[in-house]
Amino acid sequence: MTTKTHGALPANPGQLRPDAARRLFREGLITPTAGWSRGFAQANLIIVPQALAFDVLLFAQRNPKPCPILGVLDAGETTGPLLAGGDIRTDVPLYTVYENGIKTAEVANIAQYWRDDLVTFIVGCSFTFEAALQDGGINIAHIDQGVNVPMYRSNIRCTPAGSMSGPLVVSMRPVPASQVADAVRITSRYPAVHGAPVHVGNPAELGITDLGRPDFGDPVAIPPGHIPVFWACGVTPQAAIMESRPALAIGHAPGHMLITDARDTHYQVP
Amino acid sequence: MTTKTHGALPANPGQLRPDAARRLFREGLITPTAGWSRGFAQANLIIVPQALAFDVLLFAQRNPKPCPILGVLDAGETTGPLLAGGDIRTDVPLYTVYENGIKTAEVANIAQYWRDDLVTFIVGCSFTFEAALQDGGINIAHIDQGVNVPMYRSNIRCTPAGSMSGPLVVSMRPVPASQVADAVRITSRYPAVHGAPVHVGNPAELGITDLGRPDFGDPVAIPPGHIPVFWACGVTPQAAIMESRPALAIGHAPGHMLITDARDTHYQVP
Known part of the structure; x- marks a missing residue:
């Protein structure tokens, strides 16, 4: 997985309203979304057949740090209040x-896979918390370096739920030693978007042997x-899908989020 | 519904460890649990057949203030980490x-209703937040008056999920006007146990015509x-059960909680 951009980027993606951003993606633009539509929450996606939905929702309940659910669209629904006027199949x-x-595929829309x-x-x-970190004076390396955040399969196992089981996937941000406490304090105010770090400082303990080779x-x-500071990552449900092997599941491509x-x-909590 | 006690109360219920409290209930003691096992979280209960479980979990996800899920026992499971060594059918x-x-019944154990x-x-x-309120110098009227907290069906509708729909049930605590802001601030730190109030000061606006006649x-x-300050209440799923009419569902009796x-x-969040 590497960062991909296909299509003409807008002049100021950070200033675009979410619906305008979604329209560009609907029309075919492919690009990582870091820094887009500042102030609005971006989201991971996991789409499964209804037969697996309880397991996924229970997996999320049991693993709230990697899987904080912001919304659920009913079976067959393609839009909802988090993407007003949008279409989850294209946006x-x-x-x-x-x-x-x-x-089996990386695609710009999932119309051909859609089922009711x-x-x-x-x-x-x-x-969501990266903007708060930046506001707190903490630089975000992958933004400054113009790349996608590095993510790793850790050796920590999620709590299983029905057929869903898998490793905790973590994202990593390097933080100056003097600012680690600030990074913990700031991100702990966002429990709905992964919250405080799950680990600080020793990648080997997470089973990560080479930070230079993210999964x-x-x-x-x-x-x-x-x-190196590690946060629970919303790619975790996709790692569980790879283990659980349902006939069909669809996620976002890492870094290419729903706005x-x-x-x-x-x-944010107090 | 009134406060019920049957059996000999222990000398210091606030000092009992949770497992010791559960043992007393298992052996037949019936009593409201306010003030028991101080420092340990008490919980509402909703038990449904697996066919309804996704709807209940989704209802909770869509209505997190009244329905903050702390744990889920798999189909047929009678114990779990929140009640180590315990039995959900008796405790x-x-x-x-x-x-x-x-x-159709109020019973001290549900062995006769249990299904896999x-x-x-x-x-x-x-x-959970009442102890924090007391530590903050805010008296809890129903504790001081030795009764169960008053709860009301409000005219606010929950966001439905599948077959589950119903009103938001609220609990009410009278707070001195000078301490209302403190009560909001303190309880907002506990989003996993209903969090900040949903309403302050005007019961009529919630459709409550007589505070003296709680539901x-x-x-x-x-x-x-x-x-009068109103918080979302964990009896809400039971109100939805009354509307959704599944063949069988089991809850705790209000005020008689799982410890x-x-x-x-x-x-607690920061």
């Missing part, structure tokens, strides 16, 4: 299709004096 | 049984200068 820049747990029994789960994304996204350079109409501030 | 002091949406397809939802309870629990006297092994502080 994400890039989708990943899994058949029997194997990634598909249930859509919209899952919180750490992009999803792009590697980032770690400046001297920076500590919702919800404001980031809506998910 | 709550009093249960309410609904058949076709009608309350029953899924148990353990739902956060405002008792569940007991009335409390409202001292002069106190404002869990989780600490109240576990549910």
